[in-house]
Amino acid sequence: MAFTAKILLLGSGELGREFVISAKRLGCQVIACDSYAGAPAMQVADGYEVFSMLDGDALKAAIHQHRPDFVVPEIEAIRTETLAEVEAHGVEVVPSARATMMTMNRDAIREVAAVELGLRTSRYRYAESLEEVRAGAEHTGLPCVIKPVMSSSGKGQSTVRNANELESAWTYAVANMRGDRQRVIVEEFIPFDYEITLLTVRTRDGVLFCPPIGHRQERGDYQESWQPTPMSAKALADAQDMSRKVVDNLGGYGLFGVEFFVKGEEVIFSELSPRPHDTGMVTLISQKLSEFDLHARAILGLPIPEIRLYGAATSAVILADRESDNFRFEGLADALATTGAEVDVRLFGKPTTRPYRRMGVALARAETVEEARRVAAEAAAKVRIVYDKG
Numbered sequence: 001m002a003f004t005a006k007i008l009l010l011g012s013g014e015l016g017r018e019f020v021i022s023a024k025r026l027g028c029q030v031i032a033c034d035s036y037a038g039a040p041a042m043q044v045a046d047g048y049e050v051f052s053m054l055d056g057d058a059l060k061a062a063i064h065q066h067r068p069d070f071v072v073p074e075i076e077a078i079r080t081e082t083l084a085e086v087e088a089h090g091v092e093v094v095p096s097a098r099a100t101m102m103t104m105n106r107d108a109i110r111e112v113a114a115v116e117l118g119l120r121t122s123r124y125r126y127a128e129s130l131e132e133v134r135a136g137a138e139h140t141g142l143p144c145v146i147k148p149v150m151s152s153s154g155k156g157q158s159t160v161r162n163a164n165e166l167e168s169a170w171t172y173a174v175a176n177m178r179g180d181r182q183r184v185i186v187e188e189f190i191p192f193d194y195e196i197t198l199l200t201v202r203t204r205d206g207v208l209f210c211p212p213i214g215h216r217q218e219r220g221d222y223q224e225s226w227q228p229t230p231m232s233a234k235a236l237a238d239a240q241d242m243s244r245k246v247v248d249n250l251g252g253y254g255l256f257g258v259e260f261f262v263k264g265e266e267v268i269f270s271e272l273s274p275r276p277h278d279t280g281m282v283t284l285i286s287q288k289l290s291e292f293d294l295h296a297r298a299i300l301g302l303p304i305p306e307i308r309l310y311g312a313a314t315s316a317v318i319l320a321d322r323e324s325d326n327f328r329f330e331g332l333a334d335a336l337a338t339t340g341a342e343v344d345v346r347l348f349g350k351p352t353t354r355p356y357r358r359m360g361v362a363l364a365r366a367e368t369v370e371e372a373r374r375v376a377a378e379a380a381a382k383v384r385i386v387y388d389k390g
């Protein structure tokens with residue numbers, strides 16, 4: 001069997017799973033990797049490997065064994081030095097080893113965006129001790145947001161409103177950070193009107209944008225996302241201009257999720273993922289080519305003649321609330337029978353639950369975003385996780 005390309009996927013969660021489906025539809029062979037067996041993307045891939053993506057030797061061994069055409073990172077925490085090494089030996093890292101390295105470290109991407117490219121960001125300082133956290137908060141003012149420089153999905157993140165909360169925020173960040181650097185970013189809290197993800201595709205033929213996605217976050221993790229979200233033409237043009245600058249600086253081909261805060265007409269760059277974004281799961285129902293299809297096409301150098309929006313749509317998450325490896329879902333039929341919009345559900349097939357772990361997503365497409373949000377929330381609530389004993 002001749003495959004279009006062989007892909008080694010680093011990280012095998014729900015985003016990887018949809019990417020595998022998109023890549024396989026285009027004739028690719030995919031080996032899915034993650035730190036645990038039975039991960040969502042492994043269930044639909046051609047093969048799998050279980051190892052920690054932070055283990056450089058294991059990563060190198062997997063690349064040598066499989067000899068992929070493309071290494072496609074799906075999570076943030078990866079031994080990026082190894083990616084740089086294999087890239088230097090001719091393996092194509094998506095979108096580039098540099099992009100994965102810069103975006104894994106909040107301080108690295110912040111320097112590119114704020115200093116090198118001069119984009120508007122929140123005021124910020126880095127801190128490696130409680131003393132430096134206090135100095136950082138003096139600089140940003142209160143409230144401020146404290147995040148480990150290495151983390152995702154809001155892990156270790158807190159918003160501090162009173163100076164007496166700085167110590168617990170520092171302790172919390174250190175306890176929940178990844179990697180070995182005890183370093184946080186102290187950011188000015190932006191009282192934004194709304195926030196968006198601008199899915200930006202960097203292709204050999206130029207940069208393309210999806211209509212902006214609005215989203216709502218809790219605990220630093222997304223709860224619902226909708227597309228399109230209303231924005232003034234000027235704010236959208238500013239966001240597109242900033243996105244283009246960032247992705248051109250990072251280089252390579254693929255889809256990026258670029259995050260912005262919007263306050264009045266002011267657009268403030270926050271951060272980006274050099275890969276499909278969780279809030280972009282709405283494109284599974286909103287667009288003819290989902291963010292996963294777009295990522296696959298950009299990587300493979302296949303044409304993207306048009307990014308067509310079917311209509312207003314929403315995704316709403318289905319979360320677990322406790323730790324368990326013995327659970328089942330109820331209410332799927334009810335959820336799929338929700339009326340008022342076109343509805344779909346994705347259950348990710350994660351083998352275990354933990355508090356707030358995202359286990360699935362409900363999708364809805366309707367006449368208006370408001371209607372789609374209402375129906376998606378209703379459908380998500382109908383899917384219940386039943387925890388069995390023992």
Ligand SMILES: Nc1ncnc2c1ncn2[C@@H]1O[C@H](COP(=O)(O)OP(=O)(O)OP(=O)(O)O)[C@@H](O)[C@H]1O
Pocket residue numbers: 122145147151152153154155157187188189190191192195217220221222259270271278
């Ligand atoms: N400076 C800030 N001002 C106001 N809100 C903020 C600020 N920084 C973060 N937030 C809120 O917290 C959310 C998560 O922050 P951020 O995107 O930096 O974290 P993350 O851990 O990288 O999340 P993910 O990996 O899921 O994108 C933001 O989408 C926003 O709602």
Ligand SMILES: NCC(=O)N[C@@H]1O[C@H](COP(=O)([O-])[O-])[C@@H](O)[C@H]1O
Pocket residue numbers: 011012013014015016074075152153277278350357358
């Ligand atoms: N914001 C980043 C994001 O959404 N990443 C997605 O979550 C998975 C990890 O989920 P888990 O922690 O439940 O295993 C990742 O593999 C990726 O698909």
Ligand SMILES: [Mg+2]
Pocket residue numbers: 259271
């Ligand atoms: Mg984010």
